[in-house]
Amino acid sequence: MAAGGPVSELIMFIVAVIVAGTVAGALAYVTTDIAGGIKVRGASLADQLRTDFAIINDPANIPVEGTGPYNYTFYIKNIGRVPISFTSEAVQVFIDGNLIPPANLTFMDVNGNVITSLDPYEVGVIKVTLGTQLSAGYHKLVVVLENGKKRSLVFEI
Structure with missing residues (x-):
């Protein structure tokens, strides 16, 4: 019974690391998607500004x-x-x-x-x-x- 405390803490730590990794991956994907969209829109706007x-x-x-x-x-x-x-x-x-x-x-x-x-x-x-x-x-x-x-x-x- 004495070993149950550290094992449960270790399991909670592993779950926390997995959840944090998943959130970080999702944020990285969203950030990359937004950056790509800004790049495309910026190129389009630059083209329109150069064309008159x-x-x-x-x-x-x-x-x-x-x-x-x-x-x-x-x-x-x-x-x-x-x-x-x-x-x-x-x-x-x-x-x-x-x-x-x-x-x-x-x-x-x-x-x-x-x-x-x-x-x-x-x-x-x-x-x-x-x-x-x-x-x-x-x-x-x-x-x-x-x-x-x-x-x-x-x-x-």
């Missing part, structure tokens, strides 16, 4: 060509630090809330050459082809990049 663009049209004078179909010209300037994809797969264009189909978009440089990316400080052209002319009055253009960065322009026809 502006629509540089004169809102009172949007160039239009043709008599049906009508080709509207919008100028985009990459004001970020990294190149942006400049294709119909990477850029969505909305006019008055309507998504313009990729087949109706042409992406070019200012010299009329088709391009697939827009380098920093470079100006690109988006030609939007519409079957009918936009009505007189105000319209809203929204350009959205593949990373979710968007800019809008209210223009007048």
Whole structure:
């Protein structure tokens, strides 16, 4: 009976060490998971901060060509630090809330050459082809990049 005290204390000590090890393992897993999430989110945020663009049209004078179909010209300037994809797969264009189909978009440089990316400080052209002319009055253009960065322009026809 005298040996029962130290044996029970030893068992309690072993159980305490096992419980402490389990808690430490769980905390290590959770901490690693949180750190990984912060790293991924930080990289995404850094990418969004390095990517920026502006629509540089004169809102009172949007160039239009043709008599049906009508080709509207919008100028985009990459004001970020990294190149942006400049294709119909990477850029969505909305006019008055309507998504313009990729087949109706042409992406070019200012010299009329088709391009697939827009380098920093470079100006690109988006030609939007519409079957009918936009009505007189105000319209809203929204350009959205593949990373979710968007800019809008209210223009007048």
